[in-house]
Amino acid sequence: MNLRQIEVFRATMLTGSTADAARLLHVSQPGISRMIGHIELQLGVSLFERGKGRLKPTPEAHALYAEVEQVYRGVQRIDARAHALKSGGGLELRVLATPSTLQEAVPAALASLSVDYPDSRLYVETQLVREMVRLLSIGEADVGISSLPIDHAPLVTDVVGAWSLSCVFQRGHRFERESAVSLSEIVKERRIAFSPDTPQGRLVAQAYPDGIDPARQRIEVRSGQIACALAAAGAGVAVVDNLTARAWQNDRLSFRPIRKAPTYKVFRVRNPNSPSSGLENAFVQRVRQGFRALAPKRV
Structure with missing residues (x-):
């Protein structure tokens, strides 16, 4: 039996007549009668006793109906799941x-996604690039958002945004009077330094290869969040990414963009062996x- 035959048989069982089944399915009564006759011929059994405009199901019909109901409930679940996909179900x-x-x-982005796709499940964690590459490569994650470029087969990347650099400092610092600050001013300050292999560390080292006073950078970090916490505590000024600077600004910490600071790209990273879902595309x-x-403005 195909799905149409199942639908006609079920409607006839529920209503007890071909006329009522036809009304239920919005089709003609002769069409229902022909379909029931064809099903009986195809199965080689009698499913209904005819009489006085009503159809009385045979034991064979009841046995078949029990199986049909299971199929019908399965179809309903499929239909419900298909509609639920719109909300992330x-x-x-x-x-x-x-x-x-x-x-x-x-x-x-995740907050917005959870509103528009309320039945979806979202997982997020912070990872450094090396671990992000590993998890995406083995299919343990769907998508990565990286502030650093990644060149690792089979992963592919595309640009989703950009970031630049800012100077963070304790509230009340003289830099608050400026709309932007220059590296030449920053290196004169007591400074929370970044490791040389970080974008922040490279920027300062390239700009002032011989002009940095080691005595002014007694604290070295690799994390923008730690640099912000130290700056807020009065340990010095720090060069951090503008994304972290914006997020950490509070009544103890302020920031200003750095003049002529380079702009860096933010990448979406994914494994092309796993097709993107509509949920992932909406997130990106x-x-x-x-x-x-949040696009950084050149100053």
């Missing part, structure tokens, strides 16, 4: 992100929108 998204992107853009679209709103 049965879908999950596993997101990895480097720390700075989790300060504002990625959380905002929101990430792009978030970074457009």
Whole structure:
């Protein structure tokens, strides 16, 4: 029996007549009668006793109906699941992100996604690039948002945003009077330094290869969040990414953009062996929108 035959047989069982079954299915009564006759011929058994405009199901019909109901409930579940996909039902998204992107853009995208896809399940964790590459390569995550470029087969990347550098400092510092600050002013300050292999450390080292006073950078960090916490405590000024600077601004910490600071790209990273879901595409679209709103301005 095909699905149409199952539908006609079930409607006839529920209503007890071909006329009522036809009304239920919005088709003609002769069509229902022909279909029931064809089913009986095909199965080689009698399913109904005819009489006085009513159809009385035979034991064979009752046995068949028990199986049909299971199929019908399965079809209903499929239909319900298909409609639920619009709100994320049965879908999950596993997101990895480097720390700075989790300060504002990625959380905002996930918050919006959870509203528009209320039945989805969202997982997010911060990872450094090396671990992000491993998890995406083995299929343990769906998408990564990285503030650093990744070149690792089979992963592919595309640009979703950009970030630049800012100077953070304790409230009340003289830099608050400026709309932007220069590296030449920053290196004169007591400074929380970044390791030389970080974008922040490279920028300062390239700009002032011989002009940095080691006595002014007694604290070295690798995390923008730690640098912000130290700056807020009065340990010095620090050069951090503008994403972290914005997120950490409070009544103890302020920041200003750095003049002529380079701009760096933010990447969506994924494994092309696993097709993107609609949920992932919606997430990435929101990430792009978030970074457009946070786009660094050249000063």
